[in-house]
Every structure is written in C-alpha cells, then in structure tokens.
Amino acid sequence: MIAIIDYGLGNLNAFANMMKDIGAPHQITGDAAVIAQASHLILPGVGHFDRAMSQLADSGLMPILNERVIQQRVPVLGICVGMQMLADRSEEGSLPGLGWIGGDVARFPDQVNDQSLPVPHMGWNDVTPVADAPLFSTVPDDPRFYFLHSYYFRCANPADIMATCEYGIRFSCAVGRGNVFGVQFHPEKSHGWGRALLADFAGFNG
Amino acid sequence: MLHPRIIPVLLVHKGGLFKTRQFADPVYVGDPINAVRIFNEKEVDELMVVDIDATTEGREPDYALIAGLAAECRMPMTYGGGVTRPAQVERITSLGVEKVAISSAALADPSLLQQASASVGAQSLAAVLDVRRSGDDWQLFTHNGTRATGLMVADAARRMVAAGAGEIVVNNIDLDGEMTGYDLDLARHVRNAVAVPLTILGGAGKREHITDLFSAVGIVGAAAGSMFVFKGSLRAVLITYPDRARKDQMALAANRR
Numbered sequence: 001m002i003a004i005i006d007y008g009l010g011n012l013n014a015f016a017n018m019m020k021d022i023g024a025p026h027q028i029t030g031d032a033a034v035i036a037q038a039s040h041l042i043l044p045g046v047g048h049f050d051r052a053m054s055q056l057a058d059s060g061l062m063p064i065l066n067e068r069v070i071q072q073r074v075p076v077l078g079i080c081v082g083m084q085m086l087a088d089r090s091e092e093g094s095l096p097g098l099g100w101i102g103g104d105v106a107r108f109p110d111q112v113n114d115q116s117l118p119v120p121h122m123g124w125n126d127v128t129p130v131a132d133a134p135l136f137s138t139v140p141d142d143p144r145f146y147f148l149h150s151y152y153f154r155c156a157n158p159a160d161i162m163a164t165c166e167y168g169i170r171f172s173c174a175v176g177r178g179n180v181f182g183v184q185f186h187p188e189k190s191h192g193w194g195r196a197l198l199a200d201f202a203g204f205n206g
Numbered sequence: 207m208l209h210p211r212i213i214p215v216l217l218v219h220k221g222g223l224f225k226t227r228q229f230a231d232p233v234y235v236g237d238p239i240n241a242v243r244i245f246n247e248k249e250v251d252e253l254m255v256v257d258i259d260a261t262t263e264g265r266e267p268d269y270a271l272i273a274g275l276a277a278e279c280r281m282p283m284t285y286g287g288g289v290t291r292p293a294q295v296e297r298i299t300s301l302g303v304e305k306v307a308i309s310s311a312a313l314a315d316p317s318l319l320q321q322a323s324a325s326v327g328a329q330s331l332a333a334v335l336d337v338r339r340s341g342d343d344w345q346l347f348t349h350n351g352t353r354a355t356g357l358m359v360a361d362a363a364r365r366m367v368a369a370g371a372g373e374i375v376v377n378n379i380d381l382d383g384e385m386t387g388y389d390l391d392l393a394r395h396v397r398n399a400v401a402v403p404l405t406i407l408g409g410a411g412k413r414e415h416i417t418d419l420f421s422a423v424g425i426v427g428a429a430a431g432s433m434f435v436f437k438g439s440l441r442a443v444l445i446t447y448p449d450r451a452r453k454d455q456m457a458l459a460a461n462r463r
Contacts, residue, residue, distance in 0.1 A: 011302035
C-alpha cells in the first residue's frame, strides 16, 4: 500500500486519483500506524519551505517517517516542495530540511546573460533523465512535465541526479539516492508522462 | 526548453459552464466535470476555471465544485472567483488547485496578496487584470467589467507583482468572445512592464491568433474561452484543442523571435 502523506499540504486527491488509475493500492493518511504498514511513501508539498517543514514537524510524523525511510529503506517520493524538503536546507527559509539527500535549495537567478528570467518557472518543460534512471523506465522518450516553482535543488553528490531540465540554467529536476526520490515537477498533473513516472515509483522495489 | 502554454478558460455560472461575449450574454456549453475529462484526454497544458457568480453574489467560492474539478484534473488548474481573504486561498490550494486567481479588486487591499503569498507562495497566485482600451492605454476595470478604476494596466500589473502575484493574466474585455485575435499591443505593453510569467486572454478565435501572440511576445500563456468550446460561424458547442504535434508546431513561433 502506498501512503500519501497527509500533513495538511499538497494535492492529495490528485495523487489518489492517479494511483487508482494505475491500479496501485493507496491511502491518504496522517496516521503513523498506517504509515508503519506502507510499502511506499509519497511526500507532497506546496508553498513556502519553512511552512512545509514546520507543518510536517507539527504533524508528529517525523519519527515514523525517519524510521521507515532511513532505517527500513522504504521507497519515498517527494514532490515539488516535498522534493526540496529532502535537502539539508533552503535559501527560502531558515528551518533545516530532512537531509535525506545531500544538497541545498536555491532561488532561480532573475537574470541570465543579461536577459531577464521570469520567475517562477511555470509551464511544461523538457526533462532529460540520466541513463537507467529508476523512475523513468516506462516514461516515453522526450518527456515533458509541468513545473511551478521559484527554487531548485542543488545536489551535493552528482551521482544523486536522476534527471535535469533547463530554465535559464540547467538544474536537477529529479533526484534519487537508494530508496529516496524527489521530483520538482508535478507528475500528478503531467498527463501520461506523470502517470508513467508514478507507475514506475509504485513498482519500485529497490 | 520551456513550452508556451495554451490554456482553455471555463466560466462557471449557475453550476454549469457558460461562455460570455464582452462579459455578457452567457451561453450554456456543458457540465464542468465532463469538460475536464475531455480536456484530460486532449492533454491540455493548463486549465483556468472562473466562477463568474461568486463575486457578484458576494458569496464564498463553491469548495465542493473546486475539489471535484481539482481531483479530476490531470493538468494544472487555476481557480478564480470570489476570493477575497488569505484563508480562502489556503483552502483552495489545499483542495489541489495549483494556482488561485485574484481579481484586480485586490488592489484595494494589497495585504490579501501579501499574506496569501507568504503562506502558499507567489507561484500559486495569478493576478487577473480586466482591461478596456482607453486612448493609447488600457484601463483596469473591476466587478465583471462594470467599474472603472482610473488605473492603467502596466501600473496595475507592477503593483500586483510587488504585492506578491507570481503570474499576471491580462484579459481584454472588449475582445471577450469576439474571436478576432489577441490585442498584441497590449501583450507587448504588459510583457515589457513585468518579469513574471504572463498569460493573455481575450480575442483568440483560431490557431493563427495564438501563433501571432507567441511571435509577438515569446513564451507566454495563450488563454481562450470561445475558441475551445465553439465550432464554426454558428458557434455550435464542441470542445476542441490542438493535438501535441500541432501544439509543438505553434510553439515554434515563440522560439523564432
């Protein structure tokens, strides 16, 4: 069963609908006992980094999440700000991140090569996965996904980069380290490409 | 490469979908959830849903309808209509809506955008500017186009961005439902005024109008109501949307600039 973590943020129903469509058993939950039984975890997130971190802390779910992800190595997928939360820290706030994948989160520059860069990065962009990227095995070639963000993940370890995207600069739009994955784009709102990526995650067994 | 966005706009009125002409004469075009399903199949870039009754009736947004639409949508959705308080913005985004459209009436009290931006982030706030041509400029109107503000569009756009909007949507009321082409001068004018993502609404009637817009201002959102719900000179109701190959061809105009 895939637990879609409910700590008060993110589009939980859209993930549930996608999982229903894929045929993967799933549950929207903020209950530690249910999370303890889950085979996979989805960590959504929207909005301000500190607000997401403090809301997750307030939910009381941090201990069970750390236990499941770090000790029991259950696959987890952070999405949008949920991906940024995997990092050590973010320029957007002062609270520490989960630190599950080494790196930090930075804001897009306002200008690149003397050209102004509209921020947020909003819309459909081409995504380039690295060879054999785990969550892209059934995603069709030349994938594009929907992005809506002003901050991006900077991996401390280049081996953790799973896919990149170009917007003014080339940045890591998908990261993965062992059982921990994060995507900056919204697979739940990215038509067939997103559905394939979520199906790959649902089928990931390490 | 970032692709320009082609965005159908759906107007909710009395629980159904309607399309207006110059903000009047609503024509019934179908059921909202059914329309979202059709747009899912057509792999639409983004969808904008505006409740045109909420503000005029002075009521809360219809949260049950919004939740139903958001859960059905496999593409990002922007909701607008009747949003006057930060708590409403939080509630709507928590229902699974990517962006909330704030009317230019918010300029009367910029704290709405400021507070909403602090909680949900600027990327989830789209400011909608309804304008009409006024001499060599465009004047901002509120309350479904009935109230002139005396404020000009570039100034209004800059104020909205300063208050916390992450996207500007400019809607030319005079061209609403006319299907005669976008106001490209207006698009250029606002593009030069602000650096956030921009969406233009009002006037699109055929694909060439959208490529004209991309040629004029590059990667922006091209929004349209009538074009995606009416077919032919008799305006028969039929939901259409360009397929991926056609869309990619249209997007070339944005990169040829």
